[in-house]
Amino acid sequence: MPRNRFWDVDRIGPVQIGTHRDRQGREAHAAAYTAPGCDWSADYLNRAAAELAARTHRCNPR
DSSP states (O other): OOOOOOEEEEEETTEEEEEEEOTTSOEEEEEEEOSTTOOOEEEESSHHHHHHHHHHOOOOOO
């Protein structure tokens, strides 16, 4: 089984964005909130959507 490999990793505040290949072999972009207590993460098909989600995500980590 191939390992998940991320490239083009950026950080927007506490949100980290990285590019990877999904299970179908397509290029996808993941955004994950790195603060403790927040379990938010999501996959997007384009980089602009991942960056928009990173800029607009709000939560109250505990």
